[in-house]
Amino acid sequence: MDYFYEEEFYNEPNEFEKQINEFKESLLKSVKQEYLSEMEQLKKENKDLQVIRENLDTIEKEYKEKSRRLDRERNKMEMELKNKRLSELMNGSEVIMYKAYPSGVAQDKCSQCNENRQIEYVTPLGNKAFENCTCSIEKRVYIPEEYIRYSFSLVNSGGHRYVNESSL
Structure with a gap:
């Protein structure tokens, strides 16, 4: 029986072991509570991020x-x-020029032809025929169109002058 008594003596928890077990339980509860609160916070954050992801x-x-x-x-x-600066830079260096373009203008209608500007006549065989009147030929006139020409000139240090011109 001595043997049994010794076993029971060592198997019963003493005061220190009880305190350690209580500490373990409180630590487990604390860790569990911390874990649960962190999980709740992560769920809330995840829900917020889902809304952002949908709108991304x-x-x-x-x-x-x-x-x-x-x-x-x-x-x-x-x-x-750029355009404003170019126009400011070119201010005073523009030259107005004109170029003539041909255009056709109808002549005044004469009294010898019909409304279609055709002269009617009878051929030697007796057929009616038409020929264009000279007033149906358009008169060529030239219409001037204005251009602005800009010129650039550069002088190098050797005294030679180079001119580069462009028109707009």
């Missing part, structure tokens, strides 16, 4: 459209600025 495609499309619109406006502004 729309947001990306809007961003790309706004980016393209901004690029177009920037290019337009650059072109306007």
